Amino acid sequence: MAEQNTRQDTLEYAQRLGDDAVVLGHRLSEWCSNAPFLEEDLALANTALDFIGRARMYYGYAAELADDGRDEDDFAYLRDQRDYRNLLLHELPRGDFAFTQARQYFIDVYNQLFLEELRQSADERLAAIAAKAVKESRYHLRRSRDWMLRLGDGTEESHRRTQTAVDNLWGYTHELFELDPLEQRLVDAGVAVDVAALRDPWREQVGTLLDEATLRQPADDWAVRGGREGYHTENLGHLLTEMQALHRAYPGCSW
Amino acid sequence: MTEDELEQAFYRRIENEEKIEPKDWMPEGYRQNLIRQISQHAHSEVIGMQPEGNWITRAPSLRRKAILLAKVQDEGGHGLYLYSTAETLGISRAEMIEALQSCKAKYASIFNYPAQTWADVGAIGWLVDGAAIVNQVSLQRTSYGPYSRSMIRICKEESFHQRQGYELMLTLCRGTEEQKAMAQDALNRFYWPALMMFGPHDSESAHSAKSMQWKIKRESNDDLRQKFIDQTVPQIEFLGLEHPDKDIRWNEERGHYDHGEIDWDEFYRVISGNGPCNRQRIQHHIRVHEEGAWVRDAMSAYQQKKRQRAQAA
Numbered sequence: 001m002a003e004q005n006t007r008q009d010t011l012e013y014a015q016r017l018g019d020d021a022v023v024l025g026h027r028l029s030e031w032c033s034n035a036p037f038l039e040e041d042l043a044l045a046n047t048a049l050d051f052i053g054r055a056r057m058y059y060g061y062a063a064e065l066a067d068d069g070r071d072e073d074d075f076a077y078l079r080d081q082r083d084y085r086n087l088l089l090h091e092l093p094r095g096d097f098a099f100t101q102a103r104q105y106f107i108d109v110y111n112q113l114f115l116e117e118l119r120q121s122a123d124e125r126l127a128a129i130a131a132k133a134v135k136e137s138r139y140h141l142r143r144s145r146d147w148m149l150r151l152g153d154g155t156e157e158s159h160r161r162t163q164t165a166v167d168n169l170w171g172y173t174h175e176l177f178e179l180d181p182l183e184q185r186l187v188d189a190g191v192a193v194d195v196a197a198l199r200d201p202w203r204e205q206v207g208t209l210l211d212e213a214t215l216r217q218p219a220d221d222w223a224v225r226g227g228r229e230g231y232h233t234e235n236l237g238h239l240l241t242e243m244q245a246l247h248r249a250y251p252g253c254s255w
Numbered sequence: 256m257t258e259d260e261l262e263q264a265f266y267r268r269i270e271n272e273e274k275i276e277p278k279d280w281m282p283e284g285y286r287q288n289l290i291r292q293i294s295q296h297a298h299s300e301v302i303g304m305q306p307e308g309n310w311i312t313r314a315p316s317l318r319r320k321a322i323l324l325a326k327v328q329d330e331g332g333h334g335l336y337l338y339s340t341a342e343t344l345g346i347s348r349a350e351m352i353e354a355l356q357s358c359k360a361k362y363a364s365i366f367n368y369p370a371q372t373w374a375d376v377g378a379i380g381w382l383v384d385g386a387a388i389v390n391q392v393s394l395q396r397t398s399y400g401p402y403s404r405s406m407i408r409i410c411k412e413e414s415f416h417q418r419q420g421y422e423l424m425l426t427l428c429r430g431t432e433e434q435k436a437m438a439q440d441a442l443n444r445f446y447w448p449a450l451m452m453f454g455p456h457d458s459e460s461a462h463s464a465k466s467m468q469w470k471i472k473r474e475s476n477d478d479l480r481q482k483f484i485d486q487t488v489p490q491i492e493f494l495g496l497e498h499p500d501k502d503i504r505w506n507e508e509r510g511h512y513d514h515g516e517i518d519w520d521e522f523y524r525v526i527s528g529n530g531p532c533n534r535q536r537i538q539h540h541i542r543v544h545e546e547g548a549w550v551r552d553a554m555s556a557y558q559q560k561k562r563q564r565a566q567a568a
């Protein structure tokens with residue numbers, strides 16, 4: 001019975017992580033042919049590809065656990081936004097280049113810490129996905145960290161834009177470190193990452209970098225949460241409408 | 256050596272199929288002709304990102320989304336690579352981009368057609384990359400060393416794109432009636448513009464004769480087009496689609512397919528700015544370039560601060 005429950009919880013957990021990855025991958029892919037210069041088109045597409053690849057691994061595992069005939073695309077394309085469980089930070093529109101890089105930096109620091117822990121998961125499959133993904137995230141972090149320095153300490157305009165981005169993103173970072181009962185159960189079972197424990201190291205790394213980039217760390221005077229429960233901003237609905245349109249227009253087709 | 260001797264030496268090397276390298280003496284016309292062709296090629300890779308990029312966010316499966324994104328990324332990489340190839344001839348990327356945005360430089364006219372449906376992504380990979388390959392395989396033997404080497408490198412990826420595009424079409428053709436109809440429609444719309452990619456008949460082509468003499472170009476527009484027509488017929492058959500050219504017929508004597516005439520009015524209409532997407536493509540490029548200016552400024556400002564700090568320390 002306990003085993004059955006853990007299986008169901010793990011499915012849900014893999015699906016959540018898949019949701020984070022697919023939504024951010026989508027946002028990053030929107031930059032393709034829209035970046036400030038060609039090298040950056042390629043770099044952002046590369047990062048997007050890593051996240052889409054990650055989504056496929058998490059959903060693929062969720063589909064195996066579900067064992068009800070669904071595949072990775074059923075998870076991505078046939079669930080509505082209320083069923084999506086991504087952390088809100090991932091779904092915010094791409095904004096300007098400063099917003100995209102600041103979000104990416106926050107997420108890269110987080111992922112590097114998160115995946116390092118997930119590698120130790122008692123669930124071998126999740127551990128294997130994390131082992132692959134953490135290498136990518138280390139690389140992503142090198143890039144987004146560089147951009148934070150260049151943009152924060154670049155021109156007056158780039159500084160202003162980056163500070164605005166950091167301010168507007170900050171309230172969405174709190175829920176990265178919160179556990180709901182499901183994740184708590186999985187933490188107890190040695191499967192999930194205890195994200196509450198990541199908060200201090202995340203804050204330390206981010207704080208140091210913001211300093212170096214001549215940026216101000218915002219006050220903790222607002223916080224938006226709800227992604228893991230399916231309470232989203234209005235942006236996710238539009239993202240999914242676009243992403244799922246073709247797939248849903250021709251039900252049951254193979255592509 | 257005198258100018259005359261240099262020129263003679265140059266033509267001897269062309270004659271002997273030796274590659275010309277960036278540091279070698281070359282006639283100014285040769286240099287300009289290459290700059291025109293290579294930068295046009297680079298712009299085509301970059302502008303070509305737009306029609307396919309149009310489908311990245313709507314790709315119908317995660318696998319297709321990844322394939323498409325990787326493909327568009329490759330095209331950007333080709334653009335970069337070709338810009339640096341052109342730079343070996345003494346022109347900067349900024350100058351080339353300025354020429355593109357002010358419409359002094361051209362790009363492949365095929366990208367002035369819209370990617371309206373998902374099947375267009377398949378048709379573009381199959382036919383547009385396919386036509387590009389025919390041209391580029393021939394250009395592997397071009398006389399300018401750096402260009403020849405970029406063609407060898409780029410062709411490998413283009414073949415991959417073509418196979419993926421064809422496989423996408425095949426999946427549609429083996430799918431539902433609606434999917435197959437979508438594939439047929441994409442073929443119908445992209446077939447003729449793909450033939451136009453090889454340029455006007457040789458007799459009409461402004462740069463052809465000189466390019467052939469310099470061995471920048473190795474085969475004529477019409478010969479290359481014929482190759483593409485011939486290779487495409489069995490591919491269409493295998494998909495089970497109808498050939499868009501009703502006059503297509505095997506000619507035993509020539510050992511080639513005879514085919515219908517291209518609508519050259521349409522060709523010149525689209526080239527001279529009247530395609531469905533000409534303005535959109537250039538305006539998009541300009542808008543993105545302008546929007547990115549503050550990022551590029553920040554980058555150089557930061558670079559400069561870093562240098563100053565290093566000097567002060």
Ligand SMILES: [Fe+2]
Pocket residue numbers: 300329330333409413
């Ligand atoms: Fe290409």
Ligand SMILES: [Fe+2]
Pocket residue numbers: 330384412413416
């Ligand atoms: Fe290609």
